[in-house]
Structures are given as C-alpha cells and as structure tokens.
Amino acid sequence: MDDVQLDGMLHVAFLRSEHAHARLRGVDVAAARRRPGVVAVYAADDLGDYWQPGPLLVPPPPIPGLVFHACTQVPLVKDKARHVGEPIAMVVAESRYVAEDAVADIVVDVAPLQAVVDLEAALERGAPLVHEHLSSNLAAHVVQEKGDYNAAKATAHRVVQRRFHYDRGISAAIENRAVAARWDARAEELTVWDTTQAPIPIRNGLARMLGLLESQVRVIAPFVGGGFGPKIMMFYPEEVLVPWAAMRLGRPVKWTEDRQENFTATTQERGQVHDAELAVTRDGKILGVKDVFLHDSGAYDSYGLTVPINSQCTLLGPYDVPNYYTEFTAVFTNKTLVTPVRGAGRQHGVFVMERLLDFAARELGIDRLEIRRRNYLAPEAFPFNNEIIFQDSAPLVYDSGDYAPALAQAAQMIGYEQFVREEQPRLRVAGRHVGIGIVSYIEGTGIGPYEGARVTIEPSGEVRVATGVGTQGQGHFTSFAQIVAEVLGVPMERIHVVTGDTREFNWGTGTFASRGAVVAGTACHAAAALVRDKIFAVASRVLQVPQERLELVGGRMMVKDATDGGIELGALAARANPLRGAVRPGTEPGLEATAYYGPDRGSTASGVHAMIVEVDPETAMVEIRRYVVVHDCGRLINPMLVEGQIHGGVAHGIGNAFYEQLVYDDGGQLQNASFMDYLLPTATDVPRVEVAHRETASPLNPIGLKGVGEAGCIPTGAAFAQAVEDALADYGLEITEIPLSPDKLFDLLKKTRPKKRNVVVIDGSFVFQGSREAVYALLQDPEVLGKSLPGAMHLGRTGDGRYDGLMRVGIGPVTAAEFSVSVTLHDQKPPAGYGMIVEGKGGFGFVRGTAQVALADHGDGTEMTYRAEVQVGGTIAGVGQRLLDSVAKRMTRQGLEALNTALAARL
Amino acid sequence: MKPAPFAYHRPETLDEALAVLAAHGGEAKPLAGGQSLIPAMNFRLARPAVLVDLNRITELSGIRQGGDGLHIGAMTRQRAVERDPIVARDAPLLAEAMPFIAHPQIRNRGTVGGSLAHADPAAELPAVMLALDAKLQVRGPAPRGVRSIPAGEFYTGLFETALAPGELLVDVTVPRAAPRSGSAFAEVARRHGDYALAGVAVRVTVDDAGRCREARIALLSVGDGPVLARKAAKAITGESPTPEAIREAADVAAAKDIDPPGDIHASPAYRRQLVAVLVRRTLERAFERARNG
C-alpha cells in the first residue's frame, strides 16, 4: 500500500482511547483544527448520520438454543470507549507528521470505568458491563451434543479431567492495514485501495453506507504483505471513515496503520479456558468427551462465533468420538475484538483433545501413538458425520481422510521408536533433558459460500484469469495459473492472474478459512473448462472438423493425427469475436467464460506434527531440535506453495507455543504493545521444518483439493507441550497451558504457584524518626505529601483528603513531561494508617496507583508499611513495561527518602 | 509513530558539537547510532528539541592500543568492535559479549558510546566495561573539560550516568588484563538478540597456586544499572575455585548482591535463579581460561 501515492493526498492519524473502559464526556478538537497543515478533524458527532454501528459480518449458525447478542463496533467512540485503541477522533492533514502533532492537541474528557478483563470475573454478578443495554457480559452461549456423554461416562474405565488455558495473539503481518480513497467527482466514482482480504464485500458495504451504486465504487486490494485473518472484512472504523473523508474533502485521503496502532486496533485472537474430560475404556478407546469453555470475544462481536465454533468442532480431530457434549460461553471484555487469526480457534480445540489423550495414555500405560491409532476414524468411515454444526452453518461432515499412515510416516521420519528406546535414555543418563511430541489434527477448510473466476483468451493468445479474492502472499498467481494452464494446455507464463480488484471481478467473498485454492481455485478450473468447451466448439466450426477429431496441444487446436495445420488459440479467440458475420444464437463472443463454485460444505485436511526438544531445567529455556510435518491436503497443486504455507504456519505455531502472548493488566492495558516485548519467533528460533505430503483427494471438488493455509500452526502448541513434558519427565509436571514461556516453565519446575505478573506491586516498610501521631499529621500536609511524589512541582489541598497538583516526570530516554496529579486519601484512621489513590495524566499516558499505608510504633520512631499497586496507560504502558518495576521501586525509594528528610526537618 | 518536531545539527568536529550542545542546554541530545534514541522519539517518549548528530565526527571513532590500555572511540560501531582482531586479543570478554547485542543490522549502526551513555540496565556493554574496570572519558565545555570516570562510578541509577548536560562520552579505555586472567560472558534472552532476562560478565585472576586473586562479576538486567556482585566476588577471592566454591559464590550473587525487578518476561525469583546459574557457568569458564592463559 505504500506504493499508492496519489496527487494531493492527505494523511490521517487517529486519536485513540488510552483507557480500556471509560465514559467519554467530551472531545475538544478546536486546537487541533487550528494547527497549520490540518485540513479536518472529526469526532463522532461530526459524522452525523454516517455514524452507525458496523454490520454483523457472520451471523451465528442455526444451532438450537443458541444465544447471541450482536454488538458491533462503531466508527468513532460516542459515549463510551470499550477497549484501548478504539478511535475517538480522526485528523486529516497535509502529512502524517502534522496529523500526529494535531492528535496531541485534542483534549478528551473521560471518566475511567472499571475494566472487564478476566473471563470468569466478567460473568460474576455485579461485574461492570461492557455493553450496558445487556444484563451481563455474556455475548453468546452455545451447546452442541452428539450421543449421550453422561451415559457413556457411566460405563467408562477412566475419566481424565483437566482445566486448560489456551491463548493466542496478534496476526503480526509484515504489512499493517492501510486504506486510501479517491473520489472522482466528474466520473462520480470512488476508488478505494484497501489491505482487505475481501474486497467485494467491502465494496458492497461501502456503496450501501455512502449511498452509491456498487458500480460507482471500486475496491482494489493490492498484493499486500500478509493477512492471516484480521484483514478479512471487518468494516474497521478506518475503512469506513477514510472513503467518507475523501468524498467530503474532495481530495485523496490515506491512512496507514503503524505498528503501535496494530497492537490494539487490529483484531486479534485470544484466550479460552476449557474444563474438559475424556471418558475411555481400559484399552484407551474413547467413549466420549465433555468440554465446557469460556471464550473471550473482546469488546464487540461483529465477526460472530466463528472462532469458538471452530474450537468446539476441531476438538474432535481425526478421532471416532461417539458421544460429545460441548458448551461455550462467549464473553465481552474491554479488549480488542477477537476475530479469526490463522487457525481461528482450531488450535484451542486440538490442544484440549491432544492433551487429554496424552494424559489418558499415561494413566492407562498405553503408548502415545498407540492411543491415537486405536481411535482414528477408519478410511472407510467417510463421509463421516460428526452430528454437530460447523462455522459455515453446515453439519460437520468430514469428506475423506486416511489418518493412521500419516502417523506412521511422521513417527518414522522423526525416528520415534529409536528416540524413545535409545537416544532419550542415553541422553537422560548424561543429564540431558530431551523429549518428543507427536500429535494429530484435522482442519476444516475450503468452506462456502462461493467464489467465481473468469477466464479469457485474448487474440494475442495471452490468457487472463480474474477472481474476486484478495492476495496476501499465498501464491495465488502461481496456483491459479497452474490450474488454468493445465485445463487449457497453455504454458504458465501466458496466464495472467488478477485478484482483488472489484472492477475485474464482481462477485465473491474473500480469502479466509483456508479456502482460496479450494474455492477460487475450483472456480478457475470450472471457468477454464468452459473456455475449453468453447475452444472446441469454435475450432470445430472454423476448421470444419467434428470436435471428437480435435485436440488441444501446446496452445494450439490441432486435428488429431495431423502433423501441421490447426489454429493458435489467439487466432481462434479473434475468430470468436467476429467483426463481420454474426455471433450465432446460443453462443457468445470470445473465448471467455465465468464460473462459480459454491461447496455445500468444506473439505477436511489433516496431518501429524512431531518435534524433538531439549530443555535446560536450570534456565527453563527450550530449544526445538527437530520438527516434522506430515500433511494431507488432498491433491497438491504446487508442493512448494504448500510447504511454504506449512513452514509459515509452523513459525506462527511456535510463536504461539513459546513466544507470543498478549499480556493485559487488570486495567485492560496491553503491556507488550511493541515487538520489543511481544516476541515473534525469528529465523533463529524456528528450526528447519521437514515436510512430507500425503494426498487423500477430496471427493467434493473435481481436482480433489483441500486447504492448507492454517494447518501449520494448529497443532504446534499441543506438540510442544507434549515434548517439553516428555523432556522433563523426571520432574513429573503437567502442561495444561499454552503459550508457555521460560518464566512459566520455571514456576512449573519449582512447583511455585505463579504470581500475577501483570501489575506492578510495590511493598515495603520504612522507619521515620518521630511518633505515629506526628508522622500521621505531617502526612496530611500538602507540602510534605508532595515530597513523596518525585517530580511533584506543587500540590495543593482541594478538599478533605484530596490534593491536586502538577508533577514533572522523565526517566532516561523518556523526556520529562508534565503530569497533572491528584491524590486522594481515604479510610483514614489516624494514626494507624490510610488508603491512598494517586492518579496522574499527561503527555505519554496516565498512571493510577492505589496504596495502603499503615503506621506502627518502632522504638522511638514510626514504621510505615505500604503496599501499592500501580497501573499505567498509554504509550508507556505498551512499550515501557520492562522498566516499570524498576521505575516504581526507584520512585518509591526516592519518595520515602525525601519524605524522611522533610519529616526530619519538621519534627 | 512519527517524532515530534525537532531541530537538527550535524557538526563536523567534537568542539563544534560541544558548542552546539552548550548553546541549547538540556534541550539538545546527541544522536549516535540512533538505535535507541530514534525509536523513543518515534513513540514520542523522547522529545528532544534539538538533535546533535555525531556521525560526521571522525575523531570519535576508532580502536587503538595505547599505553594505558585499549581505546575505543565513542562513535565506533558495535560491529567494528565485534570484528576487531585487537579487541579479540586484548579484550576477549568484550569480543565474546558483542554478538549478544541486538542483531547484526543494529550493531552495524549502533555505537559503543551510544550504548554506554544510554545506560539501559539490560545492555551488555555497561556490564562488560564494569567487569573490565574500564575508564570512560567524558568531555564537556570548560570549566569541566575532560574527565575520566571509572565504569563503577559512571552508572548512577536507572538510565542515569555521571554525564552532565552538555557533556559527551568520547572514549572508553579498557586496561590491560593482569597475567593469568580469564573472562567469560553469558546471558539468557528470550530470543537471540533480545535484551537479556539476566546476564553475567566476569573476569578473574588467579595466583600461582591457582587461587582466585581477584574476581569482577558484573550482572545485567537485574537492577537499575549494571551491578557489580561484590559479595559474590568476596566469597570466591582467596579461594581455590573448586566447583563447590564457585557454586557458593554464585548462590551469594543471586541471594545477596541483587534485588531484581520482575516484568512480564521474568519474575524476580526466576531472575535470581538465572543469576545463580549464569554466574556459576561463567566463573567455571573464566577460571578455566585463567589457568590456561
């Protein structure tokens, strides 16, 4: 999108909420409007009727008893901000620099509200409400059942029961989101360049919102650097506002998301908490599974229930599970919206099922591979109906699969038997901790509704292929060209593929759910086949030879057995578009055809991942030494592209397993909103991935395709947990949580209960010279109290126990900035102690500290014990977290020393 | 993520740079490799009104051996130090630590002086200089002029150094190591190139009998700045560096020399554990090298 540079283009920056949950009392944009170079500033009220909540993108499937409360996001906050990063005002200026300067000029008046962060706390009675028109934070409740789990459980030899936590993260595409728009007043045409994965739905929606005909809006989704889900078709606020501003201002307008915005303004995927149980026979046959889980929806649920339904459906895996009870509650929280990110909830389900099987195998004394083998669906079981509803609203029916050979192949490739029998025992004796993990999974891919393609042979002989999906690096230009080349017998290099331009192709949905190759690819195949029919028909007419005697060879129609003659496809295309004579009834001009493919349901890919890890229990660091993938996505169009998808997916999965995690504090602040603290695995952290393919064709489409876009990252967490646990077998620990980190592993190794890491706690004690009464009295003195706040410039008493003032704080690289502070003392019990709330607001965010202070006699002096929790918001919260603890400690120490000096002088 | 407006100067000489800095008082900031300063400016956390770019000042970069030790100019790129044969020979601890700083791209641009002046508590160079007992040469406008500050006194707090406004770090001098010295560096970082969760730079000297004569154990990422583990050094000094003695010193370092912070990547308890392990491992290697060298 950086290449989209238009004459006279204006640039946009957004003022975004620093608070996760806050009532908006007012937005003053006057100063921003006055800044030279600023063209317009808009707050919610400036949008007039254009201010509308966004559409519900994916309505929930028809599941009996389903509860769903649709609350969709708004373009700009009007009354209440519901997550950090939600846009409040939009600045349009001559440059991005000026736009950002002007953002800093805007004054917002907000009343912070308690944030809803924890899933279980969110559902408690009396919890603050994300959406006040609802009676609770419940966004959805869904139960699906197959068979009778309780009856099955009653006959079980063993029931394995655990609680699992599975968290995901951001998509972290190399290219962030961007939107540019140009309104051509003379042509009455709006052109929008958008990083969307779904240009046609965006075109349709924008036309409706802006009161234009669909033909007046052209959306171009250029070849962008990565999508991974969050770029699907959100009707993000920026996506809705930039075209509107371009029309109003009559100048091209562009907004490019920066990385800081991406962390809070682009949708993410996050945590689920599962209480799951597995009922098994003595020999490890699955009798049934029960799973009840909570799902974090974030602040709005515009994308419906795709993610949690994927979790509940993918949990079943390649196994024969005769009885299944699955129930989930989706919860609104004051966090960024949750929508599919590569894998889209599938990894959560796979993790639960694979871990349950691991624990069952251990408890029953069965080998990990054996328990899986005993439960795989047999190759003749397909099509297999799981009797529940999938994300596409169709019954979850597997089309085909052949699971046991994939497991055997993966085991053989990684040397499972040899590792478990020889290598691991040998290394264990030498004090080394190596482990192996091997897991299975399925992936529902290639769902509807449909895609289309148009194939055209030009008189030059070049072939154009157009389809409506967007492209973000998947290799569509190669794979679609291959499909068409094969049908038409034309060399690949003569095929020109266009994706993601609504002017080129008018109908379709988009790139998501591992469906590009399956659905758009099949449409390309169908369109090419129609063109091929036309070729034969026209050639038969032109060459005066019956079709059965013709053949298509190397881009030329030939009469069978003839060594020369025939006609080039280009020449045939020219003949099919007569300048004289007529297009006959029942035929169309040109060698062109459009076709659509809309599968009733998706095709089910599958695979096995295996890895070997080594753990250093002293440092809790884990190294992945080998990684093997055996994958089956039906017929391969292009093995190299499939491998690329798998390699990238595994990197994503390794990130999910051990590096990436979105850490929110109790105030809903994302604490690692930069790549300094949000750890993406790099080239040095991802091992070489060894891939083998199996090809169990899908019966659902003529080529036999299944999707592969998400496969690589789905089972990685489960494999990693199993491998690390295996490496640390002598510690007898269980891993029921992903992502793991060295820090969490350290807690598991030490069997310490993990402490909360997301708040800064300062506690300690300090001895002052002087009696309790004297110390207490002096602490009420604004001047003395001011000394306890390093950097305070002046503090005045503004009410009983309330003090307001200014302070100037800067640490190291952070330039000193002014903060307004207010201190409130409460629960005052002279001379025993009091509670204190300190709130500061300034240039780079806000600080809120709550403290309990107790005074006790200590010899001649007084011992003050204190415990404070500090929360920060804004930029400093997202990027400064590594230093918060040290800064808090330092400021406390400085404050106490200054207090002591002040007290000593007064006493 | 665009910086707030600032004025930009690019002096050609050190004197000129000092003059510009003096003219703007505390409002001006020197720009070295920009690998820490520019990101902070893009986040608008740092908002210097004036930038004084040091990159044209050739007299500030270079590595040379002098009578009092190895001199490294403040503007010498980290990558140049990493690849320098004199550094490898005369300051092997420094050579060993360099690859742990960030990534090659960043070391190509980042400078020794920038890292030392930035005083990030998790940075490698401050701890290495502390272990090596290096001297930092600082120049400011008269009357202060030139000062030489031992690394142990240079770091005064969180991101705080003895540099006064208007002063520039110009050179760091690593004194020649005593005979029978050995050193070692180790750290644990989440990914290669990340700021470490904890790290250790040690240099030890042994006597004829192989006993520890001196140990300088510098820790990073466990305090407000680089931390010299004095109690651990005391525990091992005069001792034969047996595995038990080393382990004991390492445990002292973890238990008594530090009060580590906690963050989302590492709790204080985990940091202590890492210090115990890394001090043990580096001391073992350093003594081994001292005995052999």
Ligand SMILES: Cc1cc2nc3c(=O)[nH]c(=O)nc-3n(C[C@H](O)[C@H](O)[C@H](O)COP(=O)(O)OP(=O)(O)OC[C@H]3O[C@@H](n4cnc5c(N)ncnc54)[C@H](O)[C@@H]3O)c2cc1C
């Ligand atoms: C992705 C990434 C990873 C990193 N990882 C690490 C790591 O693992 N370990 C590590 O140690 N560092 C790391 N760094 C920081 C890097 O080493 C920087 O190069 C270094 O901290 C600063 O050096 P610089 O030359 O870039 O200084 P600048 O960024 O230009 O300046 C830093 C500060 O020092 C001041 N300054 C610079 N030169 C002088 C001088 N001569 N006199 C007085 N003041 C001066 C500047 O005014 C500024 O305040 C990382 C950086 C990045 C971007």
